[in-house]
Amino acid sequence: MTYEEEVQKMSFEDSMNALEALVKELEAGGIDLDRSIEIYERAVILRNHCREILDDSERRIQKIMETANGVKKEDFEVD
Amino acid sequence: MPEVISVTELNTRVRDLFARTSSLNDVWVSGEISNLKKYPSGYYFTLKDQNSEIHSVMFRSAVSRIDFEPTENMKVRAFGSIGMYVPRGTYQFIVEVMDRSGVGDRYLAFEALKKKLGEEGLFDESHKRPLPRYPNTIGVVTSQTGAVIHDIITTSATRYPANILLAPAMVQGDGAAETIVAGIELLNRQGVDVIIVGRGGGSIEDLWPFNEEIVARAIYNSQAPVVSAVGHETDFTIADFVADVRAPTPTGAAAIILRDRNEILSEIRSLSIRAENAVSSKMLDDRRAFQSMDSRLGPKRAEDMLKMMSLRLDGLSKDMDSSLSGKIEQMRSRFDLLDSKLRPSRALDSIGAFSTRIEMNLDKMRASTISKMESSRMSIDAKSKHLEGLNPRNVLTRGYTMITSRQGRILTSAKDIEVGESISVDLKDGRVTADVTKKEMRQ
Numbered sequence: 001m002t003y004e005e006e007v008q009k010m011s012f013e014d015s016m017n018a019l020e021a022l023v024k025e026l027e028a029g030g031i032d033l034d035r036s037i038e039i040y041e042r043a044v045i046l047r048n049h050c051r052e053i054l055d056d057s058e059r060r061i062q063k064i065m066e067t068a069n070g071v072k073k074e075d076f077e078v079d
Numbered sequence: 080m081p082e083v084i085s086v087t088e089l090n091t092r093v094r095d096l097f098a099r100t101s102s103l104n105d106v107w108v109s110g111e112i113s114n115l116k117k118y119p120s121g122y123y124f125t126l127k128d129q130n131s132e133i134h135s136v137m138f139r140s141a142v143s144r145i146d147f148e149p150t151e152n153m154k155v156r157a158f159g160s161i162g163m164y165v166p167r168g169t170y171q172f173i174v175e176v177m178d179r180s181g182v183g184d185r186y187l188a189f190e191a192l193k194k195k196l197g198e199e200g201l202f203d204e205s206h207k208r209p210l211p212r213y214p215n216t217i218g219v220v221t222s223q224t225g226a227v228i229h230d231i232i233t234t235s236a237t238r239y240p241a242n243i244l245l246a247p248a249m250v251q252g253d254g255a256a257e258t259i260v261a262g263i264e265l266l267n268r269q270g271v272d273v274i275i276v277g278r279g280g281g282s283i284e285d286l287w288p289f290n291e292e293i294v295a296r297a298i299y300n301s302q303a304p305v306v307s308a309v310g311h312e313t314d315f316t317i318a319d320f321v322a323d324v325r326a327p328t329p330t331g332a333a334a335i336i337l338r339d340r341n342e343i344l345s346e347i348r349s350l351s352i353r354a355e356n357a358v359s360s361k362m363l364d365d366r367r368a369f370q371s372m373d374s375r376l377g378p379k380r381a382e383d384m385l386k387m388m389s390l391r392l393d394g395l396s397k398d399m400d401s402s403l404s405g406k407i408e409q410m411r412s413r414f415d416l417l418d419s420k421l422r423p424s425r426a427l428d429s430i431g432a433f434s435t436r437i438e439m440n441l442d443k444m445r446a447s448t449i450s451k452m453e454s455s456r457m458s459i460d461a462k463s464k465h466l467e468g469l470n471p472r473n474v475l476t477r478g479y480t481m482i483t484s485r486q487g488r489i490l491t492s493a494k495d496i497e498v499g500e501s502i503s504v505d506l507k508d509g510r511v512t513a514d515v516t517k518k519e520m521r522q
Contacts, residue, residue, distance in 0.1 A: 011213070011215075019347070020350060023353045023357070026361075027357050029357075033362060033365045036357070044354075047347055051347065059241065059242050060243075062244055064246050065247065066261070073244075
């Protein structure tokens with residue numbers, strides 16, 4: 001599994017935490033340029049993932065009811 | 080001499096006596112309001128019946144508890160205690176709550192339930208759960224027609240994009256509490272991350288479902304943390320005490336639960352900038368290190384190395400060519416390694432923002448490296464040809480010989496050779512051994 005695929009499955013909170021951890025690792029230094037760039041690339045992937053979640057206009061507003069036939073959900077519109 | 084006390088002491092004793100006398104505390108009194116004066120600190124009035132009257136006061140906190148405006152001549156039931164105002168030596172009736180139709184009973188019920196649940200630990204701080212930082216889905220238990228759900232949806236539009244799941248409930252009247260409980264339980268079964276329970280402002284009667292025990296217990300038993308947003312900021316219900324967080328308004332509830340989207344974006348931006356700066360400064364460091372390495376590997380340095388090698392060569396008759404080319408190869412691979420480590424294209428692929436500047440610098444650097452390497456290589460080639468000329472084996476093809484002692488030492492002086500000694504003579508295609516029969520020194 002590539003790192004992109006791994007990140008796609010991560011929650012927003014996990015991604016933010018991972019991003020922060022990578023930045024701290026970069027800032028701490030003591031790693032060679034290849035590794036720095038590798039970490040940076042991962043940070044970019046995480047950042048993009050976080051932005052995607054934030055830009056996601058697909059959030060759903062629904063109402064839920066218990067009926068004789070079980071639980072029913074339907075989209076909810078504000079008047 | 081009898082005891083003499085001050086006036087203050089006397090009035091203080093009266094005050095203490097009032098306070099100790101249970102028949103003067105927490106009593107319901109019926110009467111009519113007169114001489115009503117309203118101040119920010121509270122309402123001051125006289126409560127009277129046909130035969131008597133008493134000064135009364137209702138402080139601001141108590142005023143906020145009643146859902147009607149007292150007026151002159153209004154018949155009321157007031158609940159409170161006798162208090163003594165020591166500086167004036169007057170006593171008054173301090174009203175906690177007042178009603179015209181049994182609202183006071185509700186107040187008592189509220190106080191009793193609050194006490195009971197408090198003692199049971201339903202309000203304990205230790206039971207308060209933290210709210211999720213980035214909830215996936217927010218459950219809302221409220222009326223589907225009121226302003227509450229509207230405010231929550233509107234407010235959340237500019238915040239972290241959580242899904243909203245509304246469990247419609249009645250928020251006032253008979254049976255309302257049951258629908259609120261059902262909503263909380265239903266949302267918990269759906270696995271929402273946090274629940275808002277709320278309604279807009281209203282009278283104490285309207286808010287009453289949120290003071291009912293079953294609602295309090297449903298909030299307490301909820302798996303998901305609960306944020307209460309009931310009535311106005313000044314209204315406190317039992318639900319507010321049990322909830323993990325009390326929000327002043329429905330809008331406030333959405334704002335407490337969901338971080339502002341721009342705030343999150345700027346946090347991400349700042350993390351990105353920090354990452355870029357860290358990598359950029361790392362590249363700068365490496366470039367400096369490269370430059371220092373590069374200067375050590377310049378033509379002058381190569382020449383020195385070649386000089387050293389040619390000195391050593393004098394003492395060797397074998398493996399010279401391969402040794403030299405080995406050294407050259409090593410030097411080349413050191414160049415190649417450094418060159419590949421710092422090849423700009425790799426770094427540039429990943430670093431968009433500051434690529435232009437860095438690229439220009441790296442291009443310059445590469446050009447300088449290539450030109451330095453070229454001149455190094457040319458110099459090395461020239462030296463190599465020169466050294467090739469120094470190869471003794473080449474000399475042998477021109478008719479010279481090389482004489483070595485039996486110990487393998489190269490002999491260059493007649494002084495080193497004695498008559499009768501065996502010597503080896505190297506020719507271009509072989510070696511002969513000879514005995515020295517005669518020696519003449521040249522003057």
